[in-house]
Amino acid sequence: MSLKNTTQDWGSLARFLHWSSALLIIATAIIGLTMEDIDVPTVYKLHKSLGLTVLLLVAVRMIWRLLDRRPAYPASMPKAQRLLSDLAHLALYVGMIALPVSGWIMNSAGKRPLPLEWFGLFPVPPISGPNPDLRHLAHEVHEVGFYIAAALLAVHVLAALKHHFVDRDHTLSGMTPGVSPLPPKE
Ligand code: HEM
Ligand code: HEM
Incomplete structure (x- = not known):
């Protein structure tokens, strides 16, 4: 498989970035939802380090996305559906940036910024000064944004499964190693 996308399928770099981000985001979200109950500082640190890694990956992914064209949509896909798909993907990118940021x-805008380290390896500087209103807004974005992103992800997964099992096109197989399109229905 080539590193770059082809007209039909996503290349190996786009696949790696998609699936590694997906796994990391799901792990970060599960930890985020449970860490208050666990209430162990290391678990919070893990959540933050994983979340910052998502931000790094999405930056690489967006650069690569701008350098390489996306594979063509299946010829059978109506124009309006392509537009909706583009909008949904754009919204997923917004979520992948808005949640970690x-x-x-x-973490930065409290009375005193909390120390932030990437997996304990090096310090990550605050990105704002103390600002209670900004901190409150960021908290809202983090919480409400998460539920919006989760709903969008559910639609994304259902769309991928519909393409594969109902339309039987190359959408899921084009992004997923080891998956081939199903034979067309009678
Ligand atoms: C893809 C990245 C991320 C996802 C999906 C995510 C998701 C979540 C979720 C689901 C919660 C629980 C929300 C709630 O019920 O209140 C949460 C809480 C939290 N997250 Fe994240 N998060 C991400 C990145 C980050 C980053 C990068 C940081 C900090 C550097 C961070 C700091 C926090 C903090 C401090 C809380 C606790 C908020 C509170 O006090 O209620 N998160 N996150
Ligand atoms: C947190 C998890 C996920 C996120 C944030 C995410 C995000 C995205 C984004 C932004 C794209 C568009 C790529 C681009 O245009 O650059 C995409 C494509 C795709 N995703 Fe996901 N995804 C996630 C999980 C999944 C899962 C679990 C599946 C399968 C069930 C899946 C199936 C696909 C497929 C098949 C494509 C290619 C769509 C096409 O060729 O038009 N994704 N994903």
Whole structure:
């Protein structure tokens, strides 16, 4: 498989970035939802380090996305559906940026910024000064944004499964190693 996308399929770099981000985001979200109950500082640190890694990956991913064209949509896909798909993907990118950035701001804008380290390896500087209103806003974005992103993700997954099992096109197989399109229905 080539590193770059082809007209039909996503290349190996786009696939790696998609699936590694997906796994990281799901792990970060599960930890985010449970860490208050666990209430162990290391778990909070893990959430923050994983979330910052998502931000790094999405930056690489967006640069690569601008350098390489996306594979063509299946010929059978109506124009309006392509537009909706583009909008949904754009919204997923916004979520992948807004969630870690709002977390980072929450961490920075308190009375005194909380120390932030990437997996204990090096310090990550605050991205704002103390600002209670900004901290509150970032908290809202982090919490409400998460639920909006989760709903969008559910639609994304259902759309991928519909393409694969109902339309039987190359959408899911084009992004997923080891998956081939199903034979067309009778
Ligand atoms: C993809 C990245 C991220 C996702 C999906 C995510 C998701 C979540 C979720 C689901 C919660 C629980 C929300 C709630 O019920 O209140 C949460 C809380 C939290 N997150 Fe994140 N997060 C991400 C990145 C980050 C980053 C990068 C930081 C900081 C550098 C961070 C800091 C926090 C903090 C401090 C809380 C606790 C907020 C509170 O006090 O209620 N998150 N996150
Ligand atoms: C947190 C998890 C996920 C996020 C944030 C995410 C995000 C995205 C984004 C932004 C794209 C568009 C790529 C681009 O145009 O650059 C995409 C494509 C795709 N995703 Fe996901 N995804 C996630 C999980 C999943 C899962 C679990 C599946 C499968 C069930 C999936 C299936 C696909 C497929 C098949 C494509 C290619 C769509 C096409 O060719 O038009 N994704 N994903």
